[in-house]
């Protein structure tokens with residue numbers, strides 16, 4: 001249906017739509033944890049330059065020297081796991097998991113981590129960072145004296161902190177896979193949205209040395225689970241997955257508290273596909289001064305994969321649903337085994353888009369923080385295992401989640417920041433596979449393209465929308481519950497209000513929100529509770545209706 005004549009174009013917290021971060025009132029009122037937090041990024045802390053934590057990785061001129069490894073997009077290195085000094089039981093686990101050769105980041109980090117050094121590692125999405133930090137952590141535990149069976153609360157030796165529940169779930173599953181031949185090493189998952197009491201019981205009955213957690217729930221256990229704080233005194237390795245997300249302002253206080261509760265004598269590993277400068281400046285919160293920065297993204301190469309075709313489309317809001325529908329039907333007709341993720345700005349907008357696409361008879365699932373954890377786990381598992389499915393998602397799936405063979409990632413509306421764009425796009429093109437990404441922006445969101453102008457993203461011409469598509473979409477929109485449209489409108493307002501760029505001019509913001517409401521087929525913008533408007537700083541702005 002669409003023909004893209006593409007032309008070159010030089011064109012935040014991020015929304016952690018997840019329940020374990022610091023919850024402000026925004027969570028309840030605007031919906032999405034992410035919206036607010038994303039935009040309150042940590043300001044560059046110039047008083048703590050990276051040189052102050054340089055260690056061996058800074059040369060005499062104070063320039064950070066990174067260890068380059070691997071090449072371009074090559075997925076696996078030439079080095080085999082059995083060439084590395086891993087214990088026989090761990091090697092057996094690696095082999096049983098089907099891994100033979102190391103990926104570039106594994107090859108680059110494993111020897112350094114095994115030496116006991118703190119490592120900050122940057123490697124592209126889907127290149128095996130989880131195995132890279134789990135293997136040496138397992139080695140540390142396997143060398144410790146075995147736990148005394150009578151000991152009621154054995155120490156925890158490794159803590160892995162992940163920004164979302166899905167990611168934590170995935171890391172603990174990978175750990176269990178690698179631990180197949182280490183029956184005495186236990187893993188426990190502690191994440192928000194599940195019953196604390198159940199986790200407390202499990203921790204009591206099944207001793208674990210490796211704990212995988214989201215920050216909020218970990219803090220809860222520190223404060224409320226008897227004996228937990230003592231068990232943490234045994235920690236030898238702390239891992240912060242998606243370190244930049246965890247160290248930005250949204251999570252920083254939680255991480256500071258967690259770090260303060262752990263022994264100083266420990267090894268700390270920070271992994272992410274994106275490591276902005278301000279994160280390097282704050283990583284001293286958790287790491288030793290002589291940390292090593294291992295960067296497997298070669299100087300001058302992009303942080304995204306070259307085998308993933310990236311495009312952006314700029315279109316007014318009233319055309320976006322039709323464009324989305326057209327993009328999806330085109331993609332489905334060209335890919336029998338299609339597997340698509342559509343990222344939306346907030347949980348409630350996600351819900352609305354999923355409802356609309358389901359009305360359009362597409363095979364759709366939705367995932368976001370407003371869904372119960374049991375539902376999220378089920379949908380995530382289903383999407384992992386299936387083909388011929390579209391997952392409409394908030395940023396709960398933006399980072400780290402390893403859905404195999406995703407063929408297309410669509411992002412509608414401005415991502416919270418450059419990093420979030422890269423991580424979302426990184427759900428496709430994993431393990432060297434091909435994929436494509438489309439960013440759909442409104443004209444007033446075009447400013448975002450400046451922040452990704454170094455990435456190989458091309459501009460697609462505005463697709464023509466045929467009358468049939470337009471009618472179908474209008475009809476489907478008319479069937480979407482009015483209540484859901486109202487909730488999406490409010491969430492939209494909250495999200496863009498907290499956007500530094502768009503939320504600056506409140507009059508303009510309201511006019512854009514009302515454009516969004518019209519694009520949903522609403523004649524009048526929905527009324528928003530007075531309290532919500534006050535908290536957004538939007539009371540008395542003409543064009544808004546209050547109730």
Ligand SMILES: Nc1ncnc2c1ncn2[C@@H]1O[C@H](COP(=O)(O)OP(=O)(O)OP(=O)(O)O)[C@@H](O)[C@H]1O
Nearest residue numbers: 099101102103125126127128129130131273400402
């Ligand atoms: N050495 C290896 N050989 C083959 N497959 C591997 C190897 N290491 C990891 N994998 C697989 O590669 C996939 C991607 O790994 P993983 O999810 O850890 O990537 P990541 O770098 O953490 O991605 P993201 O930045 O999105 O979090 C997983 O399916 C994992 O099982």
